[in-house]
Amino acid sequence: MSATIFKNGVIWTGSAGDTTALLIDDGVVQALGDDAVALAKDADEIDLGGGFLGPSFGDGHAHPLYGGLEKAGPEVRPCQSVDEIVSAVAKFAAEHPDDEWIIGASYESSLAPGGLFDARWLDAAVPDRPVVLGAWDYHTMWCNSVALQRAGITADTPDPVLGEIPRRDDGSVLGTLREWGAMDLMKAVMPARDENVRVAALGTAADYYLARGVTWVQDAWVEPADVDTYIEAARRDALRMRFNLAFYADPRYFDSQVTTFADARRRVDEAGSPLLTAQTVKFFADGVIENETGALLQPYCTALHNHGMQNWEGDSLAEAARQVDELGFQIHIHAIGDAAVRQALDAIEHVRRRNGPRDRRPVIAHAQLVDDADIGRFAALGVIPNMQPLWAQLDALMTVLTEPRLGPERTAKQYRIRSLEESGAPLAFGSDWPVSSGAPLDGISVAVSRQTVDGEPDGGWTPDEILPIEPALSAYSAAVAYQAFADAQWGELVRGASADLVWLDRDPRTVAALELPALNVRATYLRGRPVYTATK
Known part of the structure; x- marks a missing residue:
């Protein structure tokens, strides 16, 4: 690979500010500014055309395999009504008459009252084959009557551990399944996807991410079959971007699971791909607020004795976290409600106390609702709050499903991004992603405005939590590199760093917040090689 110099644009290095030129060679940043120009005698030149060059983005919490698989089923994500979803399922079923099951994702939960969807609505589209759709949150399924029959879910089926089976007034099963315990009843009878389809789904995910300037992603929910898929993709040289795997820790089976994590990590290491690591274990402390499974310190407004669902009882999360830390894994905990966040912080404090000091970089993902008493504990414990800035807006999900469950006081304390920073x-x-858009500029737009795409409300929702643009860019680049234990390799444009770059048509620091999603990614580079180039 010959040397390349980038010129004639704004080059943002990260914490070192702006420079005028960037020289890369053999996939590595060699020099910046005047030094780059002086050393670039025989280098190829890329004219940035007045655009913006910066470190590529990373995604610190996503589900790329699921996102890719959505393209293999009915296209229901764009649907704006139940009727549209039913029509999309009927169309897909007609076009795939040989598919024994119709499996897709991910529908918008706010399209039905309380997020509760009836099996009979899907029966109208496909009465003779099982249909299973995942909701946007991936904590909920909507199934037709044939699927429920295949899974043996009837009026006599009790709510399982860590799950809920909503019912009609007459006691019959409605068709919505909530959380792992209930969804696993369906997954146990669903056919496995063909491995070629799954490997192709990782390619679909890479296409999606690279077109948005992302070169590293944390897959935050990896089960044994997924490990096989990643290893097979590595064997086929089909990854095309960096992935880190987080093995899913299930409280129902943890004692047997934990004995397999180190072996799975060894298998990934032996695959020998520089694009694939497996250094993390993922825990779910709770569910989501929208279906009242997020764990709260005070009860839901809609159910005065319901505090939600804590997946790990007593000190079991703390002890499980200690065990995976002892194996050298990074801890990554999904915690939505304030009770779950406190339990996660307590678990990490327990790990530090029992296992002693080391560079562990634990992660609490989402941190949607954090109690005042716990804000300072993140920094004190060295915990990375990995937050989803796109969610910090008054959209339909917030106003229809979340706010009625939390009430105005707690609603106004959500997504305290600036406070934590x-x-x-x-x-x-x-x-x-695919729970929500995987485009970093979409999330950054909300982080720096706290507004919907329509600019509502004026001045932003909870404006004290608005984050300035440069910290927002860093949170999607250098900070994710730190989370990935790769801050010495990528995330900022400094001499010796991997040339992982994103080239935008304009400087995001000079663009109005609501215009950020419209910026064009002209190219994305991984170790100096263009892995995405926009068509003109």
């Missing part, structure tokens, strides 16, 4: 916590961003 100012507390000294190492704030990083992620998207949770």
